Amino acid sequence: MIPRVTATIDLSALRNNLGVVRRLAPASRVMAAVKADAYGHGAVPVSRTLVAAGVDVLAVACLEEAMTLRQARVQAPIALLEGVISGEEAAQAVYEQLQIVVHDHWQIALLESLPASARLSLWFKLDTGMHRLGFPLADVPRLVETLQRHPGWDFQGWMTHLACADEPDNPFTGEQIGRFDAALRGIAGARSIANSAGLIAWPQARVDWVRPGLALYGCSPLPGVSAASLGLRPAMRLESRLIAVREYAAGEGVGYGLAYRCPERMRIGVVAVGYADGMHRAFRSGTPVMIRRRRAYLAGRVSMDMITVDLREVPDATVGDPVLLWGDGLPAERIAEWAGTLSYELLCGLTQRVHFRHLNGAD
Structure with a gap:
């Protein structure tokens, strides 16, 4: 059976992109974001590839994602970026030897309710201005007291998240980094600040740990900066x-x-892909695709199962020709602009109808 829509994941691109991360932050340890099914690339094969390539920790959003990896026998350290939401989750996280990112005092209460013998591993997340998750900076002394009260806890360090790192001219990122540094001055513990944009655009965010996500998958997180210029290769x-x-x-x-x-x-061509596969209905006429190494352009609305394309620049196109929707030569971050969205949403939005194949895995 010939698949209608295929997402080919080149795992060698992940290894290349991890190399770019290491060159940018050679003194930092790497926590690789594999949440959301590794940004739509397949969490299990991606995680195995990254672990084999030597990443220090894998990062997921929640316990359910971590359990997918554990059930696939991925035994690397895994961090829960949103922490735990119940005593049962906390107990399971401890049993699975997961690192719990703690962002609120009610989560500390959950952890303190566990048996004293529980081998806890945790991070504290601080809110330096994004105002999503994290302890207020004024709570740092109280958090230090908590750690002193629990010397058996395996404290991994302090982290924060950048709100505007993809805007290199926005001074707010520098303000966030300054607040983080000031709040932790003289306090022990590793630091983690940089996401992909922070890692690339803000050298001062390359501290003890970096947390790349999008860059690992070969997309540029910076508007107007191509992935190729950064040495990144699209994995999908x-x-x-x-x-x-x-x-x-x-x-x-x-x-x-x-x-x-x-x-x-x-001539108009009909392509077997639609919003039921993850091709956003918001894509406008003029959105490029590639046929026979030349560009054709969306003509009309995306429907559930099909798109129609203008073939004037590909006069020899014929039924059966492959059609590239995004990947090498059509970066997802540029294609996403035609739908008024981001590459994150394209990559994470593919549906179960898409056939996945993974190439160039570790031997």
Whole structure:
């Protein structure tokens, strides 16, 4: 059976991109974000590849994601970025030897309710201005007292998250880093600040630990800066194929609402991919795809199972031709702009109907 839509994941690209991270922050340890099914790339094969390549910790959002890895026998350290939400979760996290990112005092109470013999591993997250998760900076002395009260806890360090790191001219990132440093001056414990954008654009955020996500998957987190210029390679290649080619007269409408009108007599191709596969309905006419190494362009609205494309620049296109939707040559971060979204959403938004294959895994 020939798949309609295939996402090919090149695991060697992950190893390349991890190398870029290490060159940028050679003195930092790496906590690799594999949450959201490794940004849609497949958490288990991606995690195995990154562990084999020597990442220090894997980061997921929640216990459920961590358990997917543990059930696949991924035994590397795993951090829960949102921590735990119940005593039962806390107990299971301890049993699975997970690192718990603690961001509120009610979570400390959960951990303190566990047996004194529990081997806890945890981070404290501080809110330096993003105002999403994290303890107020004024709580740092109280947190230090908590650690002193529990000398058996395995404290990993302090982290924060940057709100505007993808805006290199925005001074707020520098303010966040300064607040973090000031709040922890003279206090023991490793520090972690940088996400992918912070890692690339803010050298002062490359502290004891870095937490790359998007960059590992080969996308640039910075507007106007290409992944290729950073040495990053896209790990995902999303493809479908032409299932029909028709010729229409000038003025004929195409697709739902006849939203596209042919400006001249022209060939229109039908591609077997739609919003039920993860091709956003918000993509506008003019969104590029690639056929026979040339660009064709979306013509009309995305439907559930199909898109229609203008084939004027690919006159030899024929039924069965592969159609590249994003990947090497069509960066996801640039394609996402045509839907008014980010590459994160494209990568994470593929559905179960897409066939995945992983290439170039570790021997």
